[in-house]
Amino acid sequence: xxxxxxxxxxxxxxxxxxxxxxxxxxxxxxxxxxxxxxxxxxxxxxxxxxxxxxxxxxxxxxxxxxxxxxxxxxxxxxxxxxxxxxxxxxxxxxxxxxxxxxxxxxxxxxxxxxxxxxxxxxxxxxxxxxxxxxxxxxxxxxxxxxxxxxxxxxxxxxxxxxxxxxxxxxxxxxxxxxxxxxxxxxxxxxxxxxxxxxxxxxxxxxxxxxxxxxxxxxxxxxxxxxxxxxxxxxxxxxxxxxxxxxxxxxxxxxxxxxxxxxxxxxxxxxxxxxxxxxxxxxxxxxxxxxxxxxxxxxxxxxxxxxxxxxxxxxxxxxxxxxxxxxxxxxxxxxxxxxxxxxxxxxxxxxxxxxxxxxxxxxxxxxxxxxxxxxxxxxxxxxxxxxxxxxxxxxxxxxxxxxxxxxxxxxxxxxxxxxxxxxxxxxxxxxxxxxxxxxxxxxxxx
RNA sequence: UCCUCAGUAGCUCAAUGGCAGAGCAUGCGGCUGUUAACCGCAGGGUUGUUGGUUCGAGUCCGACCUGAGGAGCCA
Numbered sequence: 001x002x003x004x005x006x007x008x009x010x011x012x013x014x015x016x017x018x019x020x021x022x023x024x025x026x027x028x029x030x031x032x033x034x035x036x037x038x039x040x041x042x043x044x045x046x047x048x049x050x051x052x053x054x055x056x057x058x059x060x061x062x063x064x065x066x067x068x069x070x071x072x073x074x075x076x077x078x079x080x081x082x083x084x085x086x087x088x089x090x091x092x093x094x095x096x097x098x099x100x101x102x103x104x105x106x107x108x109x110x111x112x113x114x115x116x117x118x119x120x121x122x123x124x125x126x127x128x129x130x131x132x133x134x135x136x137x138x139x140x141x142x143x144x145x146x147x148x149x150x151x152x153x154x155x156x157x158x159x160x161x162x163x164x165x166x167x168x169x170x171x172x173x174x175x176x177x178x179x180x181x182x183x184x185x186x187x188x189x190x191x192x193x194x195x196x197x198x199x200x201x202x203x204x205x206x207x208x209x210x211x212x213x214x215x216x217x218x219x220x221x222x223x224x225x226x227x228x229x230x231x232x233x234x235x236x237x238x239x240x241x242x243x244x245x246x247x248x249x250x251x252x253x254x255x256x257x258x259x260x261x262x263x264x265x266x267x268x269x270x271x272x273x274x275x276x277x278x279x280x281x282x283x284x285x286x287x288x289x290x291x292x293x294x295x296x297x298x299x300x301x302x303x304x305x306x307x308x309x310x311x312x313x314x315x316x317x318x319x320x321x322x323x324x325x326x327x328x329x330x331x332x333x334x335x336x337x338x339x340x341x342x343x344x345x346x347x348x349x350x351x352x353x354x355x356x357x358x359x360x361x362x363x364x365x366x367x368x369x370x371x372x373x374x375x376x377x378x379x380x381x382x383x384x385x386x387x388x389x390x391x392x393x394x395x396x397x398x399x400x401x402x403x404x405x406x407x408x409x410x411x412x413x414x415x416x417x418x419x420x421x422x423x424x425x426x427x428x429x430x431x432x433x434x435x436x437x438x439x440x441x442x443x444x445x
Numbered sequence: 446u447c448c449u450c451a452g453u454a455g456c457u458c459a460a461u462g463g464c465a466g467a468g469c470a471u472g473c474g475g476c477u478g479u480u481a482a483c484c485g486c487a488g489g490g491u492u493g494u495u496g497g498u499u500c501g502a503g504u505c506c507g508a509c510c511u512g513a514g515g516a517g518c519c520a
Contacts, residue, residue, distance in 0.1 A: 030483090031476035050477070066471090084480045104471075105455075110481050111469050112457050116512055172518090188520095213518055214446075226520065306516095316517080359520095371520065416520030441512080 007043035159189030185210035193230035230412030372413025379403035
């Protein structure tokens with residue numbers, strides 16, 4: 001009697017007859033011998049059919065199968081060092097095959113394809129081993145993010161997706177009709193979390209966020225998931241410690257649970273192992289000095305020009321890239337000029353032109369993955385900041401209230417799930433880190 | 446919005462201004478250890494659209510469309 005199994009557990013069934021329900025990923029026909037690579041969602045393994053053993057009728061039926069045919073395969077599991085798969089080293093000696101649907105002309109072949117073609121066929125591309133591996137890593141990172149906060153006394157409080165105004169004032173938001181009013185899709189839940197910490201102490205919100213900016217780069221999506229923890233009675237130093245513990249936990253969890261997927265992606269895991277630990281903390285001023293030094297030593301004139309920056313400017317991509325190349329771990333840069341950051345950040349004591357903000361920059365040129373800050377806690381200063389940024393005061397009445405009724409020092413940060421996945425998987429484009437990416441010129445499929 | 450590059454068979458790409466090609470995929474045949482197998486045969490084309498230059502345009506010029514990468518903005 002055969003046992004129905006999932007391929008990820010195949011090692012437990014050597015010598016036993018098993019049944020696997022899946023899809024045919026690839027087939028190699030060699031005369032009287034056929035290799036069928038079958039995937040079932042949990043992994044991939046190889047079925048072997050030898051004509052004299054299984055008979056002409058079954059052999060011919062298998063031989064005619066096209067890529068991505070859905071089949072139920074039964075046979076005996078055996079170890080074989082030559083067998084590819086995930087896990088590799090195991091294969092199934094085919095005894096019977098039930099064809100659910102024989103497919104011909106599956107568009108995505110095991111050869112090279114262009115980006116546009118693959119994105120048009122994203123619904124089918126997801127079956128490819130690399131895309132499968134990336135999304136499994138994503139699921140693990142997402143769960144690790146949630147577990148970290150759930151296990152450390154945080155309460156998950158969801159924030160609204162439809163909001164009445166721009167939370168941070170500047171970015172372009174997607175407009176949504178809200179009966180006879182104008183609503184917007186949320187770009188952050190942070191301001192609402194600042195309200196909920198005053199009720200629950202430590203909270204996080206984790207959901208989709210939306211940016212209508214016309215960014216057209218390998219780092220941008222218009223819809224992405226953001227984990228945003230917020231903590232009462234927490235200052236900038238404590239914030240950085242929490243971020244460090246958090247990133248360490250995610251890295252350790254992924255390295256432990258998704259090693260085969262990372263290997264399949266060709267990720268150098270030693271780089272990730274090395275990124276676990278204590279992260280350097282440098283100030284914006286120190287970062288600026290480092291950049292000046294790097295610029296000094298650069299020979300390429302175009303590169304030299306790209307690195308031009310003056311105090312008060314935000315870092316561009318070239319600056320972040322060069323800066324992170326100086327470290328083999330993520331690096332904190334804190335104390336940015338207030339003028340390049342959002343209105344709600346706490347000013348530095350005795351240095352009002354600087355704010356208590358911190359970005360965590362990932363190594364290998366991946367750049368900013370976390371942005372956070374200590375929030376302004378004084379009502380007068382907050383009101384002044386709202387006026388300075390020309391934001392509508394009445395829309396922020398509730399937000400100012402938080403500083404009038406038991407205001408405390410508090411901090412929080414946001415991490416983009418897809419950017420974290422891009423870095424940890426070591427891939428070159430964010431669009432592969434979500435099943436159906438939304439970018440500036442793509443809503444299909 | 447700006448800069449750069451690209452668009453030719455289902456897919457990936459060739460083609461000095463002079464006959465529209467290859468590999469993969471598909472179909473048929475061969476092969477007992479494949480890993481993007483290999484060997485043979487076959488079918489497969491409105492060269493993104495449009496206007497122009499030319500005896501002749503996939504190729505040169507203009508406009509437009511679509512996509513990619515980057516800048517800015519951001520996670």
